[in-house]
Amino acid sequence: MTTWTDRYADRPISLTAPSGIDRGAHHRLDEAWLAAAWSHPSTRCFVVSGGQVLIDETADGHTELVMIPSFEAPLTEAHRYFLGIDEDGVSYFALQKDSLPGRMDQSARPAGLREAGLLLSARDVGLMVHAVGLENWQRTHRFCSRCGERTVIAAAGHIRRCQACGAEHYPRTDPAVIMAVTDEDDRILLGRQVHWPEGRFSTLAGFVEPGESIEQSVRREVHEEVGITVGPVEYVASQPWPFPSSLMLGFMARATSTEIEVDGDEIHEARWFSRDDLRAAFESGEVLPPYGISIAARLIELWYGKPLPTRSAA
Secondary structure, three states: OEEOOOOOOOOOOOOOOOOOEEOOHHHOOOHHHHHHHHHOOOOEEEEEEOOEEEEEEOOOOOEEEOOEEHHHOOOOOOOEEEEEEEOOOOEEEEEEOOOOOOOOOOOOEEEOHHHHOOOOOHHHHHHHHHHHHHHHHHHHOOEOOOOOOEEEEEHHHOEEEEOOOOOEEOOOOEEEEEEEEEOOOOOEEEEEEOOOOOOEOEOEEEEOOOOOOHHHHHHHHHHHHHOOOEEEEEEEEEEEEOOOOEEEEEEEEEEOOOOOOOOOOOEEEEEEEOHHHHHHHHHHOOOEOOOOOOHHHHHHHHHHOOOOOOOOOO
């Protein structure tokens, strides 16, 4: 496998820009240090609930994650997650709650990553991705997969421990491949999943199976979904995708066949597009561009040669 040179590397893929946050994993088991960090006046925290946080617009037109000093934080039990420290020594925590707190000024609003990921700073996006990933895992892995007993939170939110059998469980990350497939005529292959609305096309994707390399996964998924065989595979970049717990591994792949045969289970329709075809489809509204936050948009853009039309996350 070779690696694709990203001609737009100066514009990071959404959710992947350096956040300036040191996750400080060595502090997670140090209860004394965590207690001191939580009580420090500079510490900031925010609430995460159902994958959403509060965001707000600043006076200068920017959007920021709504954070408060830890001493103003709403009460919580064990659902307090240490996210890291910035270069100024400020510690950050997320609080998992059943609902987001209200705001007296009514200016803040709830937002998920698909919207907030395009608006927030790299620091705030990095904190939010970390928090959303932990929250989803915590909500869905409350019981021990070994003995079935309830587990408890440890390591500042990064471990669940079973007190019955002693097993430790760690946040789940599922590797998935996502690929822009092109043919010898330099057309791109885009597909529409069965549950997607009319006009929504994107790159193909799928999960890596046990005992499978990522290159094998690219070739298998493309052949299973649309009947196309793939030869050379080039790695581009990765993107954390906590919807709910994936790590998307992006590739450019070259097809060695062109006859499409959709599986009908995952893919309802697939088409080859030239650049002129895709531009005309965007302009007519026949094809909707992918959301700018997704690595799919970057993969298509690398082939397209210029930024894609923007699309709202609404």
